[in-house]
Amino acid sequence: MTQEKPLAEKGNRAPAVASRAEASAREGAEPLLRTCDVTVTYDTFEALHKTSLTFEKGQVTALIGPSGCGKSTFLRCLNLMNREIPKCKVGGSIDYHGRDINTRSENLFELRKSIGMVFQQPTPFRKSIRDNILFAPKRHGLVKGKDECDALVEEALRAGALWDEVKDKLDQSAHALSGGQQQRLCIARTLAMHPDVVLFDEPCSALDPISTFSVEETIREIAQTGICAIIVTHNMEQATRVSDRTAFFYVGDMVETGPTKQIFSAPKDQRLQDYLTGRFG
Numbered sequence: 312m313t314q315e316k317p318l319a320e321k322g323n324r325a326p327a328v329a330s331r332a333e334a335s336a337r338e339g340a341e342p343l344l345r346t347c348d349v350t351v352t353y354d355t356f357e358a359l360h361k362t363s364l365t366f367e368k369g370q371v372t373a374l375i376g377p378s379g380c381g382k383s384t385f386l387r388c389l390n391l392m393n394r395e396i397p398k399c400k401v402g403g404s405i406d407y408h409g410r411d412i413n414t415r416s417e418n419l420f421e422l423r424k425s426i427g428m429v430f431q432q433p434t435p436f437r438k439s440i441r442d443n444i445l446f447a448p449k450r451h452g453l454v455k456g457k458d459e460c461d462a463l464v465e466e467a468l469r470a471g472a473l474w475d476e477v478k479d480k481l482d483q484s485a486h487a488l489s490g491g492q493q494q495r496l497c498i499a500r501t502l503a504m505h506p507d508v509v510l511f512d513e514p515c516s517a518l519d520p521i522s523t524f525s526v527e528e529t530i531r532e533i534a535q536t537g538i539c540a541i542i543v544t545h546n547m548e549q550a551t552r553v554s555d556r557t558a559f560f561y562v563g564d565m566v567e568t569g570p571t572k573q574i575f576s577a578p579k580d581q582r583l584q585d586y587l588t589g590r591f592g
């Protein structure tokens with residue numbers, strides 16, 4: 312991968328969901344997040360070696376590769392979650408809004424406002440649907456008063472493609488929702504913070520095909536509003552359905568990256584060709 316100059320400085324706060332589509336159309340795709348030579352070790356084991364990737368606004372990037380190749384490890388670098396793992400060290404730089412965030416001084420509480428994450432298992436809080444959406448915005452002091460709260464709840468649930476299904480039961484427990492609805496609630500909860508990057512770690516692996524379709528559609532829709540979405544998936548059909556770009560990982564190396572169509576129709580590296588033809592999985 313070629314070395315590039317630092318990204319241009321941009322505002323730290325992402326625009327509201329409603330205005331992102333216009334902003335995205337006006338500005339077109341642009342680099343937002345870039346890793347350079349990111350290496351991760353767990354104690355003495357190097358799980359990821361010198362990984363350099365660039366992610367753009369409004370694009371979905373799929374991270375694919377066989378089990379244990381370092382996809383989730385890489386994803387966790389992007390919001391500095393590996394810091395919470397004892398004896399895990401992350402080297403290299405992670406350039407976000409023109410600054411290297413892979414530093415001890417980075418404020419994680421602030422960073423995770425704008426780089427959200429959705430996990431494999433839906434993880435709604437033991438609270439009402441409304442309170443799931445409002446929990447983080449209230450903690451960060453981003454909303455006050457009933458009208459603002461109601462508007463944000465509706466905006467986030469619409470963006471998570473859940474509003475029509477839950478608008479009449481906002482005070483019911485989130486745990487009463489189906490698995491697919493819970494996952495879309497988790498996406499909506501993330502979107503309530505107006506992130507500009509959302510990380511998805513196998514978001515559909517616990518879901519049935521209909522819920523999977525719905526979550527995939529939601530990922531496409533949020534990317535159309537200008538959000539940069541990065542998804543780890545084992546499912547190659549999912550990668551082709553949902554992503555613009557794909558990066559293939561193999562035994563701790565990012566081996567090949569490019570537009571998804573090209574990766575799947577004209578893979579260059581022999582290991583990627585073997586993976587796509589099912590020689591290993």
Ligand SMILES: Nc1ncnc2c1ncn2[C@@H]1O[C@H](COP(=O)(O)OP(=O)(O)OP(=O)(O)O)[C@@H](O)[C@H]1O
Binds near residue numbers: 377381382384396
């Ligand atoms: N907390 C940890 N401590 C030690 N080793 C770890 C830890 N997390 C991951 N690893 C190791 O790092 C390597 C990469 O794991 P990672 O989970 O990133 O791979 P992956 O490609 O996401 O795999 P999968 O698709 O199975 O989830 C594996 O060898 C794994 O055992």
